[in-house]
Amino acid sequence: MYEFLSIILIVFGILQIILFFKTWIMTNDVKKIKEIAQEGNNSSWDVAKIETLAGNYDKAFEIYQKCFISDVYEMYSSTMRAIRYEYSEGYDKIVKKYKKQLETLKGDYSIDFEKYDTREKIREMIFRA
Template identity: 45%
Template sequence: MENILLVTSIIIIVFGILQIVLFFKVWGMTNDVRKIKNNTINSFDEAHKQIIIGNKDKAFEIYKYSYVKELIKLSELPGDFKYNYPRLVEKYKYELSKLGEGYSIDFSEYDAVNKIRKVTE
């Protein structure tokens, strides 16, 4: 009887410790998601600041870099690529329209997952 009580109490203590560890791991992952989200938002904010200052070339470089990062991230999920790629293109067309004429990205160059994978693998 005492052995069963001892084993049960040890199991409960171990599960309690594991739950605490899991809580902090999940908490850390939420901070990582915020950092990833802020990177994209901060890129657009930085590009908008460059447009206001008058550095359209610098803003264009920021947009291109952000587009490539999102494109590579999107290509890692081939099932979602066909659905999400048109949204990505529309988002960047809108952002590039803020720069005016002469600034464009050739979106047709990497409009399929296999085209991106040839470069990234």
């Protein structure tokens, strides 16, 4: 009886070890999926750059504006429980990135950055939508 129980426990232990490593490998797959999803977000950014190079500034501006709103919303979602300082610090980085890119467009293109500068303003827009 003890031999049978020992064999079952050894098999169970081996299966637990295999399950542990399968789970570990799966977390790496999730990281890869996340990277691919983030690259997908950047594809719109690349399209806007191509439109800028092609001289379609209105279309490029429209895409940049959508990307900006998407980035701000993503940051808003990720900093829901964070302190206000973290939101404003991340927001400032996003604004700097888009101001630099909008300078490449010929003409008077600007995003109303103050419209999105606090979490409270974003929350109001979400609830109105």
